[in-house]
Every structure is written in structure tokens, then in C-alpha cells.
Amino acid sequence: MSDIGWLHLKIQCPINLQFHPHKYLMKTYLVTGSAGFIGFHTSFQLLKKGNRVIGIDNVNDYYDPQLKKDRLEELKNDNFFFYPCDLVDFKSLESVFKSHEIEVVCNLAAQAGVRYSISNPFAYQKSNLEGFLNILELARQFRVSNFVYASSSSVYGKNKKQPFSVEDRVDHPISLYAATKKANELIAHSYSHLYDLPTTGLRFFTVYGPWGRPDMALFLFTKAILAGEPIKVFNHGKMKRDFTYIDDIVKGVLACLDHPQAYEVLNIGNHRSEDLEHFIDVIENCLGKKATRSYLPMQAGDVAETYADIERIQKLYGFEPSTSIEEGIPRFIDWYRAYYKV
Numbered sequence: 001m002s003d004i005g006w007l008h009l010k011i012q013c014p015i016n017l018q019f020h021p022h023k024y025l026m027k028t029y030l031v032t033g034s035a036g037f038i039g040f041h042t043s044f045q046l047l048k049k050g051n052r053v054i055g056i057d058n059v060n061d062y063y064d065p066q067l068k069k070d071r072l073e074e075l076k077n078d079n080f081f082f083y084p085c086d087l088v089d090f091k092s093l094e095s096v097f098k099s100h101e102i103e104v105v106c107n108l109a110a111q112a113g114v115r116y117s118i119s120n121p122f123a124y125q126k127s128n129l130e131g132f133l134n135i136l137e138l139a140r141q142f143r144v145s146n147f148v149y150a151s152s153s154s155v156y157g158k159n160k161k162q163p164f165s166v167e168d169r170v171d172h173p174i175s176l177y178a179a180t181k182k183a184n185e186l187i188a189h190s191y192s193h194l195y196d197l198p199t200t201g202l203r204f205f206t207v208y209g210p211w212g213r214p215d216m217a218l219f220l221f222t223k224a225i226l227a228g229e230p231i232k233v234f235n236h237g238k239m240k241r242d243f244t245y246i247d248d249i250v251k252g253v254l255a256c257l258d259h260p261q262a263y264e265v266l267n268i269g270n271h272r273s274e275d276l277e278h279f280i281d282v283i284e285n286c287l288g289k290k291a292t293r294s295y296l297p298m299q300a301g302d303v304a305e306t307y308a309d310i311e312r313i314q315k316l317y318g319f320e321p322s323t324s325i326e327e328g329i330p331r332f333i334d335w336y337r338a339y340y341k342v
Helices: 037-048 065-075 090-099 121-141 176-195 217-226 246-258 276-287 311-317 325-340
Strands: 028-032 052-056 080-083 104-107 146-152 199-204 231-233 263-268 293-295
Touching (some): 028 037, 065 080, 104 121, 176 199, 176 263, 217 231, 217 325
Parallel strands (some): 028 052, 028 104, 052 080
């Protein structure tokens, strides 16, 4: 991480990032996980609207750090300040808050991945619990106006009722990752109650799109099919997912950032549960190449189906996802081919 350093990134913004600051009142947002998938896209749109973004990310090696560094390159401009800081390092975090008048916190940093949590539990204890408490406590101390954070659809665990509703009880997580996300919601509730700190937790449903995570299904399938390698299809293909395109996700995140709520937990998904086999069909059609499908049993910690009830976020913000997988998958594949020169 020394090649990134503590710095104010100041170079010309990318051609496709057109600023119109006179149209907006500039605000200062702290985005943790700014080198991550959702954090990058959220930071990009906040900058595009003429805001100042303070980015934090430890740029770890959970997946290829070069992809994270390339995302950061896309964010470089006069309104973006980046710190390669870990959420568990309270003193470094505190120095960031002291250096900037942060108005809104968007906490998207976390140790991600359901299956990784089975073999690496303490990474989740440090980042998702200790790190979450650190950033929440600093948000309280420095009296930010809003705190929005990433939860996950994985909190629904063994719930059987479809679609998943924020009114459902979520007392049976089936992975440590899910348990840490539920814990985040509870910790946030206590801070909202005790300190009148507005908090909103966002239960993301299977986010995909350009600059996506290499450990996610679309990325893995695309890479394997192009390489002529078999793809792993778990639960013998009997899987359904509420695949949500990144642009739709970011619209929801921005709405939450700009409209504080005393305490909310919201589903943010496409409100459409797709068969995994159909998802793969669409990828094959886009690539013009058939996959060799290797059917396997269900993985530990996984669920057969996710499906988001988005009534609450629709009511609060008029959130309406508009991107089908038939539209979103080709956009990802276009990016993948360009980025990896395939």
C-alpha cells in the first residue's frame, strides 16, 4: 500500500466524469471501502454531482488489489481525498475526521464473502464488528448529519417466506458474515437511540455490473467460459437470485445519503428473483459461447433463493430499479472485455 500513500489525489478527472458544481451545494462525504465495487461507484457519482469525497480503503488482498487501485485511478480529481486506512485503526480514522469537516458517512467497507467467513472468521470479527464500531463512534463524536452503511440480504438466512421483507425476523443467520451484518444493524440501532444519530442500513441483494468483484458469480462465470473452463453451478442449478445492477443500487444509496432517517433498515434489490440457469443462459448469449456446467451440491452458508421486498425504500424514496439482467449482463461483459483486453 506504500505506493498509494496518504495523499490528496490531484489529477485531471476522466473524460466521462463531467462536473457541474454550480448546480449543487457541495457537501463532504466520507466513503469507506471507496476502492471496492459499490464504494467506487458511489464515490464516482458523488463526485460527478460536484461533492467532495473522502475515501478510505485498506486495499487488502481478498481479491486482486490491482483492480482496486485501478478503480482509485478512475476517481482521481481535486475533490477526492484518499487514505489507505483500515477501519480497525481507530487513531488513523480519527485523524481523517480531524482533517476534514465530514458531513455524511457512507460506510461500505467490510470483509465480504459468505464462504470466506467459514475459513477466516477473525477477519470478520475485526473488520465487520470492531471496524464498524470505530467508524460509528467517530461519526457520533464528530456529529455527522447521517450515517448510511452496508448490510446484506444474507441476514435473512433460513427465512422461508418470499419475498424477504424488512418486517421479517432475521434471527437465524447461517454464516458468520450474515451474523456480523445483523450485529451491525443492532449496534446502529443502539447509537440512533442513545445519541440521535441518523442511521440507515442497506441490505444489498446480489449486486453486479462493471468494475464488479472477482469472487461474484457473473465475474467467475464470464472468466471461466472465455477460458474454456467449466463453471461451478451449486445446488445442482436449483438457485434463484435477486440480481441488482450497480447503477440502480447507487441511485438508492444516494437517496439514503441525502435524506437522513432516525433509524432505518432497507432492502435494496431488483424485486425480481431470477433462475440461476437463466442467468447463465444470458451470459452464454452475450459471449457467444456455451458453458460447461459442473453441477455441485449446495455450499455451506448459502441459500437457495433470494428475493427482495422493496416496498419500504419505494415508499421513502420512490426507488424503482429499472435494469434487467438482459440489459446489465452485456454492460458488464463489455467492461470485462475492455478491462482485461479479451
